[in-house]
Amino acid sequence: MAVVVMHVVSSVEVSSLEFSGSFKFSKRFLCSRNEGRLFGKNPRWNSPICSSLVANHAGDVVLSSEQKVYDVVLKQAALVKQHRKPNAVDVKPDIVVPGTMYLLKEAYDRCGEVCAEYAKTFYLGTMLMTPERQRAIWAIYVWCRRTDELVDGPNASHITPSALDRWESRLEDLFTGRPYDMLDAALSDTASMYPVDIQPFKDMIEGMRMDLRKSRYKNFDELYLYCYYVAGTVGLMSVPVMGIAPESKATTESVYNAALALGIANQLTNILRDVGEDARRGRIYLPQDELAQAGLSEEDIFDCKVTDKWRNFMKSQIKRARMFFEQAEKGVTELSQASRWPVWASLLLYRQILDEIEANDYNNFTKRAYVSKAKKLMALPMAYGRSLLKPASLTHSSFVKT
Numbered sequence: 001m002a003v004v005v006m007h008v009v010s011s012v013e014v015s016s017l018e019f020s021g022s023f024k025f026s027k028r029f030l031c032s033r034n035e036g037r038l039f040g041k042n043p044r045w046n047s048p049i050c051s052s053l054v055a056n057h058a059g060d061v062v063l064s065s066e067q068k069v070y071d072v073v074l075k076q077a078a079l080v081k082q083h084r085k086p087n088a089v090d091v092k093p094d095i096v097v098p099g100t101m102y103l104l105k106e107a108y109d110r111c112g113e114v115c116a117e118y119a120k121t122f123y124l125g126t127m128l129m130t131p132e133r134q135r136a137i138w139a140i141y142v143w144c145r146r147t148d149e150l151v152d153g154p155n156a157s158h159i160t161p162s163a164l165d166r167w168e169s170r171l172e173d174l175f176t177g178r179p180y181d182m183l184d185a186a187l188s189d190t191a192s193m194y195p196v197d198i199q200p201f202k203d204m205i206e207g208m209r210m211d212l213r214k215s216r217y218k219n220f221d222e223l224y225l226y227c228y229y230v231a232g233t234v235g236l237m238s239v240p241v242m243g244i245a246p247e248s249k250a251t252t253e254s255v256y257n258a259a260l261a262l263g264i265a266n267q268l269t270n271i272l273r274d275v276g277e278d279a280r281r282g283r284i285y286l287p288q289d290e291l292a293q294a295g296l297s298e299e300d301i302f303d304c305k306v307t308d309k310w311r312n313f314m315k316s317q318i319k320r321a322r323m324f325f326e327q328a329e330k331g332v333t334e335l336s337q338a339s340r341w342p343v344w345a346s347l348l349l350y351r352q353i354l355d356e357i358e359a360n361d362y363n364n365f366t367k368r369a370y371v372s373k374a375k376k377l378m379a380l381p382m383a384y385g386r387s388l389l390k391p392a393s394l395t396h397s398s399f400v401k402t
């Protein structure tokens, strides 16, 4: 167990934003990179859900959000490759410091309680994981939940960009072993035990910044980036803890790509479920160009009328979310045995929300799509059954290690 010293943040440092705003390339540059790793490697770029290049207002060709995010995926995958070596230890050996262990146990227990309170089914799903992995996932969950609460919780109206800067500063401190409070201490310990990188955590905070300044999304490319920030990042944070099965032949990148896809699928589903609720807060997380193509205006959404135009629009949005779930499915089997159940459970349960939207005849304005307790319970043994599948079942060539 790592030594954890709590300290109080005295100075607030605004960190540089490593991710946003630095990806505009000229056409020439893109061509010269055409033979490099950026192109043709991500299987989804040839699929109908995403395109690799987009043009901005000035007509320049720029990298799509998906390509930018894929660069993060490659970086994260490279960081864990070491840990996939056959003799790599699962977790670092404990350094026992009297008193610290007790404090850490308390910190992790508290994370478990928060997780059980906010996400009961998911908490249940973590029960099959090894105790070390389970508590590390709780610590990540709690940090994500607290981050989300900053912009979604009861104090959201008081949150300013500088509050998010302070939160990021705290994050940097905990990643260097200087946590601010006991919940941070749990994540600090997790970060010292597993190859989790700070980038997805920073990117989630960037997503919260985006939420503060933006309430409309011009196209799917913009929405994709938002979904990566607030949910795709969760996949990238979790895989280093959940671990890839030692017998898996899949490339590390492909597993990360699937984890990213599950985050995107979950967030797209969350958005489709909450259209009415978000509209009442003045927010529309739907691609404006696709709304226009479907003959829909913002007023149609604020009016909450379920028309055929709306039904058709929803059908295409649901189809896209399902494609991301399908992409994710390929990766779950590659995870370490004990981690598969909670992930299958979360995939099956969240995907069912899409079925419920259909069952509500696409009225996501005034009816909340809700998966009943009975259906939730039925999904658990089904998830368990799927989790027993071994990682040999590779169906996509891009999934096989080369």
Ligand SMILES: CC(C)=CCC/C(C)=C/CC/C(C)=C/CC/C(C)=C/[C@@H]1[C@@H](COP(=O)(O)OP(=O)(O)O)[C@]1(C)CC/C=C(\C)CC/C=C(\C)CCC=C(C)C
Binding pocket: 122, 137, 140, 141, 142, 144, 145, 148, 152, 230, 231, 232, 234, 235, 236, 238, 239, 255, 256, 258, 259, 260, 262, 263, 266, 267, 270, 328, 329, 331, 332, 335, 342, 343, 346
């Ligand atoms: C096993 C497992 C599912 C692990 C992930 C646990 C974890 C760390 C979850 C954090 C979730 C969280 C609090 C994120 C903050 C932002 C947010 C709220 C995103 C939305 C989640 C749903 O929350 P809810 O329905 O409560 O939404 P409201 O706040 O009420 O609106 C999201 C929709 C995103 C959730 C994203 C995931 C759980 C990503 C899952 C991906 C993996 C675990 C990777 C799996 C690996 C492979 C290879 C497929």
Ligand SMILES: [Mn+2]
Binding pocket: 148, 152
């Ligand atoms: Mn939320």
